Amino acid sequence: MKMKLLMGAALAALSAGASWAQTSGPADIPAETVDTNRDVVVIIGQGETRQVQTLTETDLKLEAAGTSPIKLIESLPGVNYTAADPFGAYEWAVNINIRGFQKDQLGYTLDRVPLGDMSYGNYNGLHISRAIISENIGQVELAQGAASLATASTSNLGGALTFRSRGPSDDFGGTVAFTGGSENMSRGYARLDSGAIDALFGAKGYVSYAKQQQDKWKGDGPQKLEQVNAGFEVPVGPGVLSGFYDWSKRRETDYQDLSLEMLGRLGYNWDNIKPNWALANQLGDIGANNGYTGVCNPLAPNAFPACPNPSAGTAWPAPFANADDAYYDAAGLRDDQLARISYDADLTDSISISATAYIHENEGQGIWFTPYVTPFQFGAPVSDRANISSVSVRTTEYDMNRSGALGSAKWMLGDHTIEGGFWYEYNDFNQDRRFYANTRQAPRPSLEFMRNAFATQWSYAYDFETTMFYVQDTWNITDALTVSGGFKSVSVDMTVDTNVIGFTAPVAGSNSDLNGTITSEDNFLPQVGFT
Incomplete structure (x- = not known):
């Protein structure tokens, strides 16, 4: 594999590089001694004043489809x-983890559009695997340490990952690919490029579709992902107007989280117990009867709240030691739509501009079959014991609507390149914790969105307003020395309203009634670098 790594070199590296260039080079190596099949890492200094590493489209194609x-x-x-x-x-x-910085301490963008902090319960973006089909990625750039001032992120403490989509081809054509593997793995990918259309002033576009499914390597349940991408480019005036659209539907079945003690006691292949619904009911009943789950009073099983099935006994079936050794099932559901429109232009030989507007909509649910909350705690009658399961579905529900704009202008003035820009985003985000009943006869499908909850534990409505601007100057002092300096200003206003807390509406003015606005800002965040 040949991988190109682009990085700003430190002084020691510059000195070593100069010495190496004087003593050896490709011209000094006889052609017959070069092994063209070996893995090569090429480190190139390209005037970057930060450490930047880039994977090109050629490098990305070396990975298996669907990675x-x-x-x-x-x-x-x-x-x-x-x-x-x-x-x-x-x-x-x-x-x-990048040099000790965790995933949510980095910044992420796709075609300059912010993706948030990439955490699983993301409140301000989406995972890159849902933002674009992997085969449509044209370049990945990793900036370790201080990321670019222009990066649209408030979490880029330890660097940034910037992804760029593969634009439409100049030529008409298409690609169809299929991948198969063990664990019933299958993936189909198709892309059709229009090529440049002279009748539309050279406009070109593409549409692509991917569908992937594979079973878990242990336990029961699939991981599914279905996506549609579309993009276009059209010359407009001195620049190019471009757009990108992503539709994503992800359904993934969870693995059971295992502690070291559980691995030793239950084995490496231990997982959740789906499709054994009868065992799930039995474990929920026993946990209620012996007091482990705390959903009822075992000494008064018919009093409110009623125990789901007092006749199930109190002894755990082997090899279970408690109700947390395994659950029936758990899953993650995410539906996303992401769209952007951009305009990039060179107004003169020395002045260029760029502008992007974007929207993102997300609906998600994190699903867990839990024995710790039952409908009997919320008024279900004892007479329904034969129908209502002791295992409910707990969800964490996400609803996000983001919209924003970012732009920049660059002016090349002699040995200086002066750049300035802005980023603005408004994010309407809601998060809820709800519970849904199951029947004893059959569980709810874990890969479908839950509806008709019997209880809501908490519900919050958030509004985030983010504003950022930056200015920087890159000075090419000599061919061997480049210095850059600048600063950015960031302000985030977060407003929250509490709809439900502790299964009820909050008491106005109480500590649980979280309502108000918090502002986090810094008007001067400087950055200096050289290479």
Whole structure:
């Protein structure tokens, strides 16, 4: 594999590089001694004043189809990547650590559009695997340490990952690909490019579709992802108007989280117990009867709240030691739509501008089959014991509507490149914790959105308003020395309203009635670099 790493070099590296250039080089190596099949890491200084590493489209094609875009950077220095499966298909378990900085301490953008902090319960964006089909990524750039001042992010403490989509082709054509593998893995991908259309002033576009499914490597349940991407470019005046659209539908079945003690006692292949619904009911009943789950008073099983099934006994079936050894099932559901429109133009030989507007809508549910809350605690009658399961579905529900704009202008003035820009985003975000009843005869489908809750534990409505602007100057002092300096100003206003807390509406003026606005801002965040 040949991987190009673009990084700003430190002084020591510059000195070593100059010495190396004087003593050896490609011209000094006889052609017959060069092994063209070996893995090569090429480190190139390109005037960057930060450490920047880039994977090109050629590098990305070396990964298996359907691989998580986050996994694509695992070969870069300083990156530690972990996942629960070879493709990184299980989003909950995908994590990266870059020189000690966690995933939510980094910034992420796609075609300059902010993706938030990439955490699983993301309140301000979405995971890159849902933002674009992996085959449509054209470039990945990792800035370790201080990210660019222009990065539209409030979490880029330890650097930033910037993804760029693969634009429409100049030529008409298409691609169809299919991948299959173990654990019933299948993936189909198709893309059709219109090519440049002279009748539309050279406009070009594409549409693509991908569908992937694979079973968990242990336990029961699939990981599913279905996506549609579309994009266009059209010359307008001195620049190019471009657009991108993403529709994503993710359904993933969770693995059971295992402690070291559980691994030793239950084994490496232990997981949730789906499709054994009878066992799930039995464990929920026993947990209620012996007091482990605390959903009723075992000494008064018919009093409110009623125990779901007093006749089930109190002894755990082997090898269970408690109700937390395994649950029936858990899952993550995410539906997203992301769209942007951009205009980039060189107004003169020395002045260029860029502007982007975007929207993002998300609906999500994190699903867990829990024995810790039952409908009997909320008034279900004892007479319904034969129908109502002791295992309910608990959800964490997400509803997000983001919209924003960002722009920049660049002026090349002699040896200086002066740049300034802004980013504004408004985010309407709601989060709720709800519970849904199951029947003893059959559970709710775990990969479908839950509706008709019997209880809401809490419900919050948030509004986030983010404003950022920056100014910087890059000075090419000599061919060997470049210095850049600038600052950015960031302000975030967060407003929250509490709709439900503790299964009831909050008492006005109480500590649980969280309502108000918090502002976090810093008007001068400087950055200086050189190479």
